[in-house]
Each structure stands twice: as C-alpha cells, then as structure tokens.
Amino acid sequence: MINKEKVIVLIGPTAVGKTNTSIELAKRFNGEIISGDSMQIYKKMDIGTAKITVEEMDGVPHHLIDIKEPDESFSVAEFQQLVRKKITDIHSRGKLPFIVGGTGLYIQAVLYDYQFTETPGDEGYRVALERDLASKGSQWLHEKLEKIDPAAAQNIHRNNTRRVIRALEIHHCTGKTMTEYQEAQSQELLYDVALVGLTMDRERLYERIDLRVDLMMDQGLIQEVKGLYESGLRNVQSVQAIGYKELYDYFDGTVSLDKAVENLKQNSRRYAKRQLTWFRNKMDVSWFDVTIKDSHTKIIEDISEFIAGKLQLKSNK
Structure with missing residues (x-):
C-alpha cells in the first residue's frame, strides 16, 4: 500500500475564527498554511477578503495569497494543481500542510480525484x-x-x-x-486527511459577520474598493466577490452607502449558510463548536487530539 501524504484541512463559514485557530494548530504540528480561499489569491484585495496580515501569521509560512492581479481569472482546476504541488513541497521540507479556508468546491477538488480536463466546452x-x-x-x-x-x-x-x-x-x-x-467524480481521498470543521451558533455567527463588516468599513474597505473601481476594473472575477460587488453598486449610484453595507452583511450571512450546507452535504467533516469563547483553549486541545489520533502524529505542545 502506498503511503499517502498527510494533510490537515480546517474549514468553516466566514467569520467563525479559522485564522487564529489555524495559526495555533500549525505551531503545534510544525505546519505551513495553504489558503483555501478563492479570493485571497488576489493582490490589492486585503480588507474585503479578511486576508491574514504578516503580524497575524506569527511566523507561520502561508501560501497562495497575493498570487494574482485583480484582472486575472482563476479556476478550480488551477487551484487544484497549485495546491497539490504545495502539499508535496511542504512535505519535502519535513513540514505538515494545512489547507485553511471556506471555498468548499476548491478544497474538495484538491482532496479527491477530480478530473477537470475531461469537462468539455463550447x-x-x-x-x-x-x-x-x-x-x-x-x-x-x-x-x-x-x-x-x-x-x-x-x-x-x-x-x-x-x-x-x-x-x-x-x-x-x-x-x-x-x-x-x-x-460522478471519484470519491476516493488522495491524501491521508484530518478534516476539521469549525461551527458556531447561527445567531452568534451572524453577529460576528455583521461586526466584521463594520470593522472592514473602519479599516478602509470603501477606499480599497474605490481604488479598484477607479482603475477601471469591471466585469472580472475578482470584483464579483462579496464585499466588492456591493460597493461597486454604491459607486455606480444604484444604491446608497447604507444600503450597500446592509447588502454586504446580508450577502455575507447567506454565504455563510451556503458554506455550511456545502460542507455538511459534500464532505466528511469532524465538527467542533466554537460558540463559547471561554472554551477556546479546550477546543484547541480537542482538535489537536483529534488530528494526532487521525494522522498518528505528535503535537509540539
């Protein structure tokens, strides 16, 4: 039997707290993080995609962030190819790859034997x-x-x-x-995977999403989107992202700023719901509820224990 490469995957809806959790886990398991977010690949789109900062990385290497210009397209097939190369590269340096993100189809395409080349076009x-x-x-x-x-x-x-x-x-x-x-695609996992999901009480999650949007506005989201808008960037994949298309409507003069922000919050909440539905229906996830903040240390311990048992690993605790 061929030994499959070990991969830890951390998924969950937007604003659930994947970033901080992934950093703590990566430190425990000598890991490097591959972004599993289809929009954090774009340069100049930092605030609206909740992109991790260098400070937040806390020394943990991150991959597949800021690799495309906003006017470039990016496909699931390209993501699949890049991530698989990164997994092998990270293992070759004696580290453990973590895929962290919320774009379900992208992550699924990496883990399973998805064949995109066979899909015909016209x-x-x-x-x-x-x-x-x-x-x-x-x-x-x-x-x-x-x-x-x-x-x-x-x-x-x-x-x-x-x-x-x-x-x-x-x-x-x-x-x-x-x-x-x-x-019809193969359901066989190509890797030895520990698939961890973070979940939260729906009402609490929606509160966090709304607060995150307010914070993004305070951090300068409107200036970030205005820069893209005034550069003439239109009808491309990147600015279809939640956080950008709503403010484009504002700059187009079709809605007020208050309405644009309200739409951004509503679309983010709906997206979180769709993410959870996808993960629960399409992937075999072990879920950890992170609703109660005081239990964060225990949650990290529980997740670490699960990963260690699933992949026969020792943590650096």
Whole structure:
C-alpha cells in the first residue's frame, strides 16, 4: 500500500475564527498554511477578503495569497494543481500542510480525484450566454440554471456569472448537469486527511459577520474598493466577490452607502449558510463548536487530539 501524504484541512463559514485557530494548530504540528480561499489569491484585495496580515501569521509560512492581479481569472482546476504541488513541497521540507479556508468546491477538488480536463466546452455557446448576460442580466441567467440544475444554482451565487455560465455550458455539451458531473467524480481521498470543521451558533455567527463588516468599513474597505473601481476594473472575477460587488453598486449610484453595507452583511450571512450546507452535504467533516469563547483553549486541545489520533502524529505542545 502506498503511503499517502498527510494533510490537515480546517474549514468553516466566514467569520467563525479559522485564522487564529489555524495559526495555533500549525505551531503545534510544525505546519505551513495553504489558503483555501478563492479570493485571497488576489493582490490589492486585503480588507474585503479578511486576508491574514504578516503580524497575524506569527511566523507561520502561508501560501497562495497575493498570487494574482485583480484582472486575472482563476479556476478550480488551477487551484487544484497549485495546491497539490504545495502539499508535496511542504512535505519535502519535513513540514505538515494545512489547507485553511471556506471555498468548499476548491478544497474538495484538491482532496479527491477530480478530473477537470475531461469537462468539455463550447466557445460559441459560451459567447452566446455572455451576450445574454449583457442584455438580460445575471438574474435571468441564474434562473436559467435554476431550471436545469437547482442544486448547482443553490450553491452558485447569481453574481458569480462565470460559474453560472460554466454550469450551463457543461449541461449544453454533455446533457448532464454540473451536479451530476460532480457526483460522478471519484470519491476516493488522495491524501491521508484530518478534516476539521469549525461551527458556531447561527445567531452568534451572524453577529460576528455583521461586526466584521463594520470593522472592514473602519479599516478602509470603501477606499480599497474605490481604488479598484477607479482603475477601471469591471466585469472580472475578482470584483464579483462579496464585499466588492456591493460597493461597486454604491459607486455606480444604484444604491446608497447604507444600503450597500446592509447588502454586504446580508450577502455575507447567506454565504455563510451556503458554506455550511456545502460542507455538511459534500464532505466528511469532524465538527467542533466554537460558540463559547471561554472554551477556546479546550477546543484547541480537542482538535489537536483529534488530528494526532487521525494522522498518528505528535503535537509540539
């Protein structure tokens, strides 16, 4: 039997506290952290993506942060390829890779034998959909997907038009929905994985999300987004992210600033709900409830014990 590379994965909804927990765990297990967030790859997008600072890293090496310009696209397949190389690289230096983030499909694609090269495409159909998007809008496009593949429509936000179009294209080319295509993929784990999830009382989580948005505004989110807006960056993947598209609406003059911030909070809460649904339905996660702040030390101990037992490791405690 081939020994699989060991990987620790820490997932959970936005604002649940993954960053601090991951640093503490990485120190205990001589780890390096690979960002599993599809938006922290972008430069100049720090506040809105809650990107970890150098100070917060506290000496723990981090990978796949600030590797793309905001006008560049980034696919699940590219993420899969980059992360797998990083896992091998980190192991080669005697360290343990931690994948930390909240983008479920991206993380799933790394851990399982997902074959993206086999997915067919049709450029003509894609261009036609892009024309429809321009004339009829993202809501119309999303409703088209909802009729064909309700499960995919549930998981893909209507403003993520690139993925909506891709889901429609897969169905057009194969007669199968994206959901059917994903379910047909191999369910065998490629790595020896300890899959840890952080969860929290829903009401408390939503309070934290709202507070985080207020903090982002205090830290200068509006100036960060204004810089991207005034640079002429439009209709690209990066600014479809929550935190950016809402403020773009404000700069476009379609909503007030108060309404934009309210939309940002609401979209963040909805995203957290979708993240939890994805993780619970698609991945075999061992969950740890972090609602009670006073029990943080115990939670770290419990998670460390779980990881050590699952992967036969010793911590540096």
